[in-house]
Amino acid sequence: MADRKFGFDTLCLHAGQIPDMATGARALPIYQTTSFVFDSADHAASLFNLQTFGNVYSRISNPTVCALEERVAALEGGRAALAAATGMAAQTAALLTLAKNGDHIVAARTLYGGTYTQFAVTFSEFGIDTTFVDPDEPESFRRAIKTNTKLLYAETIGNPQLNVVDLAALAEVAHEAGVPLVIDNTLASPYLCRPIEHGADIVIHSATKYLGGHGTTMGGVVVESGKFDWGNGKFPQMTTPSRGYHGVIFHETFGDFGFTMKARMEAMRTLGPALSPFNAFLLLQGIETLHLRMPRHCESALAIAQHLAADARVAWVNYPLLPGNRYETLARRYLPRGAGGILTFGIKGGRDGGAAAGVRFIEAVQFLSHLANVGDAKTLVIHPASTTHRQLNEEEQRAAGVLPEMIRLSVGLETLDDILWDVDQALATASR
Amino acid sequence: MIVDDIVGLRRILSQSRTLAVVGLSANWYRPSYFAAKYMRDHGYRIVPVNPTYEEVMGEPCFPDLASAKKATDSPIDIVDCFRKPEEIVPLARDAIAIGAKVLWMQLGIRNNEAARIASDAGLDVVMDRCVKIEYARLMGGLNWAGVNTGVISARRPLTSHG
Numbered sequence: 001m002a003d004r005k006f007g008f009d010t011l012c013l014h015a016g017q018i019p020d021m022a023t024g025a026r027a028l029p030i031y032q033t034t035s036f037v038f039d040s041a042d043h044a045a046s047l048f049n050l051q052t053f054g055n056v057y058s059r060i061s062n063p064t065v066c067a068l069e070e071r072v073a074a075l076e077g078g079r080a081a082l083a084a085a086t087g088m089a090a091q092t093a094a095l096l097t098l099a100k101n102g103d104h105i106v107a108a109r110t111l112y113g114g115t116y117t118q119f120a121v122t123f124s125e126f127g128i129d130t131t132f133v134d135p136d137e138p139e140s141f142r143r144a145i146k147t148n149t150k151l152l153y154a155e156t157i158g159n160p161q162l163n164v165v166d167l168a169a170l171a172e173v174a175h176e177a178g179v180p181l182v183i184d185n186t187l188a189s190p191y192l193c194r195p196i197e198h199g200a201d202i203v204i205h206s207a208t209k210y211l212g213g214h215g216t217t218m219g220g221v222v223v224e225s226g227k228f229d230w231g232n233g234k235f236p237q238m239t240t241p242s243r244g245y246h247g248v249i250f251h252e253t254f255g256d257f258g259f260t261m262k263a264r265m266e267a268m269r270t271l272g273p274a275l276s277p278f279n280a281f282l283l284l285q286g287i288e289t290l291h292l293r294m295p296r297h298c299e300s301a302l303a304i305a306q307h308l309a310a311d312a313r314v315a316w317v318n319y320p321l322l323p324g325n326r327y328e329t330l331a332r333r334y335l336p337r338g339a340g341g342i343l344t345f346g347i348k349g350g351r352d353g354g355a356a357a358g359v360r361f362i363e364a365v366q367f368l369s370h371l372a373n374v375g376d377a378k379t380l381v382i383h384p385a386s387t388t389h390r391q392l393n394e395e396e397q398r399a400a401g402v403l404p405e406m407i408r409l410s411v412g413l414e415t416l417d418d419i420l421w422d423v424d425q426a427l428a429t430a431s432r
Numbered sequence: 433m434i435v436d437d438i439v440g441l442r443r444i445l446s447q448s449r450t451l452a453v454v455g456l457s458a459n460w461y462r463p464s465y466f467a468a469k470y471m472r473d474h475g476y477r478i479v480p481v482n483p484t485y486e487e488v489m490g491e492p493c494f495p496d497l498a499s500a501k502k503a504t505d506s507p508i509d510i511v512d513c514f515r516k517p518e519e520i521v522p523l524a525r526d527a528i529a530i531g532a533k534v535l536w537m538q539l540g541i542r543n544n545e546a547a548r549i550a551s552d553a554g555l556d557v558v559m560d561r562c563v564k565i566e567y568a569r570l571m572g573g574l575n576w577a578g579v580n581t582g583v584i585s586a587r588r589p590l591t592s593h594g
Contacts, residue, residue, distance in 0.1 A: 003437045006584050015580070019588045021572060026586075043473075051466045052473060053573035061576050069578030080579040247461045255539045255562065257579050264578070 008075065008191065009291040016070025017284070030281045031063045050248060050265070060269050064277035068284050072211065072221045075190040075287070076203050079226025080257035082264050083219060083280060087186060087206025088114055089273030090220025094182065094202055096271070097263040098235075099150040101127030106144045106151075108135035108165065110158040110401055113388060115184065119153075138169035145177045150234070151202075152179060156195060157187040157320065157340055159374070160384060160408050161401035164320050164330040164339070171199025178232045186210070187340050187374070191294040198334065201228040202259070209375025210341075213286040213293055217279045222263060226256035238262065244270065293377065293413060298338025300419065301411040305343045307420055313431040315354065315405065319343040341412070342374055346405035347430050354405025357430045358383040361407055364429035366422050367414070379412035379419050434547055434557045438583065442570050444534055444556055448509035450477040451563070452500050452532070454523060455514035458488045464514040465489070467538075467564040474567060479504050497523070501530035510534040512563050513541060520546040528553040538562055 006014070020029050036055040038044035046052040055061050065083050073081035084090035099105060107119055109132040119130040133140035141152055152174040154165045167183065174181040180201035185193060189210040195203050205211055207219035230238035230251040238258055241247040244266040250258040268274060305319035320331035320339035331339045347357040361383070362370050368381040372388055382388065384402045394404060411419065435441060451471055456464045456478075469489060472478045479500050480493035487493050494500035501508055511527040513520055513536060520537060524546035527535045535550040537543065539562040547557045558566075568574035569581045572589045 001437055001439065003582060004584075010584065014584045014586075016575065018583060018585045021589045024588050046469065046473060049460065049466075051460075051469050053568045053576050055576055061578070063576065066576050066578050070575050070580055073578065073580035074582075078580060080577065082578050241461070249461070253461075253463050253466060255565075257577065260578055 011071070011074045012291050013288050015074035016067040028064060028067050028281055028284055030277050031058075032277050033062075034058050050245070050253070050261070058277065059272055059274045060264060062274075062277050062280070065275050065280040068207075068219075068275070068280040068287075069221065071284060071287055072190070072205065072207070073223050075194075075290075076185070076223045077190075077194050077196045077225075078203065078223035080260035081221050081223045082260050082268060083207070083221050083275040084268065085220070085273040085275050085279075086218045087184075087204065087208055087220035088118060089271075090206075090222045091115065091118065091184070091204050092273070093263045093267040093271065094204055094222040095123070095128075095151070095153075096126075097237075097259065097267050098180065098182075098202075099123075099128045100237075102148060103128050104146050104149045105130040105153055106141050106149055107132055107153040108155065108158065109133060110135050110161045110163050111153075111155060112159045112184070112186075113400070115155075116400075135163055135165050138166060138173050141170060142173045142176075145173075145179075149177065150179055151182050152177075153182045153184075155184040155187065156193050156334065157342075158401075159187055159342070160344060160406070162318050162320055162327070162339075162342060162344060163401075164327040164334060166330055167193075167195050167198035167200060167334055171201075174201070175199070178234045180228045187342060188335060189290060189294055189340075191290050192298070192335050192337050192340060196223070196225040196227075201225050207283045208373070210294065210297070211287055211290065212283045213290065213375065213377055214282075215373060215376035215378065217282040217286075219275050219279050219283045222260070224257060224259045228259070230258060242266065294341075295338060296413050297341030297411055300413075300416050301341045301343050301409075302338070303416055304409065304411055304419060304423065305345075308343075308345050308423070311427065313348055313427050315346040315348045317343065317345040342408065342410050344406050344408045346403055346407070347427065349405060354403075355383075355385055358405050358407050359386055360432075361426045361430035362386075364426035366425070368409070368419070368422050368426075374408075374410040376410060377413045379414055379422075380410040382408050384408060433551055434559065436558070436561075438570060440556070441558070441561075441566050444510070444558070445563075445567055445570065448476070448534065450479060450504070450506050450508050451510045451512045451536075452479040452481050452497055452508045452530075453512045453514065454481040454497065456480040456482050456485075456488050456493070457514075458482075458485050458493075463538075463562075467512070467514075467562060470564040471567065474571075477506065479508060497526040497530050497532075508532050510536050510563070512536045512538065514538050515541070517541050517543045521549065524550040524555075527555060534558065536561070536563055539565070 483495040520543035
């Protein structure tokens with residue numbers, strides 16, 4: 001008899017967490033311990049040799065953290081996952097497992113600013129170069145691929161441009177070149193899009209956003225599909241004895257979760273950005289209602305986008321599922337259940353222009369929170385030109401997709417009419 | 433019968449005690465050694481089968497299944513194959529001859545003809561799965577490596593040791 005294929009909602013509550021072996025506790029126990037005793041010298045040797053599965057030290061694995069890892073792997077339809085202290089840490093562990101000094105990345109030009117800087121500055125200083133290309137044109141990725149290219153990188157929904165990428169087309173380009181497609185799925189969450197189903201090989205999350213969902217906790221997760229052929233000759237680090245782990249050949253020994261094991265035993269163990277068990281617990285609590293929260297985020301965001309589009313004080317509104325949006329077709333294909341809770345808009349400039357009106361709007365809102373995060377249960381608002389992107393001049397801001405008047409809303413779970421009321425009264429002040 | 437579901441794999445792993453590991457390497461960092469050592473640490477008896485060695489993991493190693501069977505006082509339950517797909521058909525016949533109950537082809541190995549031969553003789557057949565990974569997936573331990581085990585249950589796990 002075939003195993004039952006459980007639904008997404010069931011996985012949100014159960015995947016990765018059977019009752020505690022020791023106590024029968026139904027809720028996830030927080031194993032707040034740095035280390036785990038060995039049963040014997042031979043057990044210790046087997047653990048260090050990776051001949052048995054088990055916990056040694058919470059920098060490498062922890063029973064509370066692994067429940068989060070397995071749950072996110074299950075939600076994404078992946079084979080295995082590795083959690084990290086933040087989304088940026090997860091990305092670092094994933095990418096340094098794929099690329100080293102002398103290697104090359106092809107990435108979408110429209111990336112979250114932290115990721116852009118990680119590639120353009122930090123990885124560049126490690127000797128890993130990135131070519132940034134137009135995410136609307138899969139061909140631009142193909143043209144940028146070189147013999148030393150190790151991965152293609154994009155976001156399901158770009159931040160803050162809210163552009164949607166053609167995942168299947170990018171996967172085809174990546175696989176023709178024998179490299180994995182790495183997708184940051186943070187703004188969609190696996191409820192709205194599972195990139196592995198469209199050909200992605202590795203999925204990265206800032207769990208800080210919708211997965212955790214309550215703005216309490218930093219965390220990141222890397223998911224491996226289990227489908228990429230690491231034995232294709234382009235990844236000797238997977239198929240030859242590991243220098244970082246006494247001769248283990250990760251692809252041969254661990255098969256379709258070899259990438260995750262390598263990232264765990266080398267990158268996570270030696271770079272050290274482990275997720276705390278308590279944070280894993282909080283993120284898991286969030287995931288238990290992911291399937292209830294995401295539809296509401298999406299419904300309210302679309303309603304607010306439509307409301308703003310009909311408001312004479314508003315110059316433009318950007319939400320992928322808004323009729324006529326440049327990414328509407330791709331959004332309907334890849335995000336049929338909703339395009340997430342984030343939208344951007346610009347207020348018509350008065351005498352002092354749209355940027356000044358944007359600042360006035362931010363200062364006039366009553367309960368929308370002015371801060372630099374997205375994916376909280378509460379509605380968040382920011383004016384990128386005067387905050388996250390203020391170190392750039394206007395020309396650089398425009399290149400990054402940030403117009404002077406742009407306001408970004410991360411729509412929360414409050415009463416929709418109340419959010420609309422706050423937006424409306426702030427618009428009145430801003431447009432005065 | 434080809435077994436590929438959780439209930440069937442659990443039944444095989446809980447009813448079996450002795451594994452003949454065909455192609456077991458004496459090098460500690462080879463996958464076959466990992467798997468055999470793990471299974472021995474979890475209570476299974478390992479009978480190494482490999483013409484290259486006389487002893488592996490401190491156990492006598494036999495050139496083939498027939499001589500392994502002759503020298504082993506307990507029944508051989510699982511024939512665990514770390515051999516190329518094209519070498520599995522004769523192993524299926526040998527497994528039938530020694531009265532094994534399960535023909536198990538390791539990760540990456542499938543041979544439909546061998547599966548049919550063994551199934552027709554009443555053996556359970558597992559293909560393209562690692563015995564160690566399946567044990568850890570279903571009895572506990574693999575989850576600690578962040579792997580999606582597919583196990584959804586509100587029952588406490590049976591074993592206390594990964």
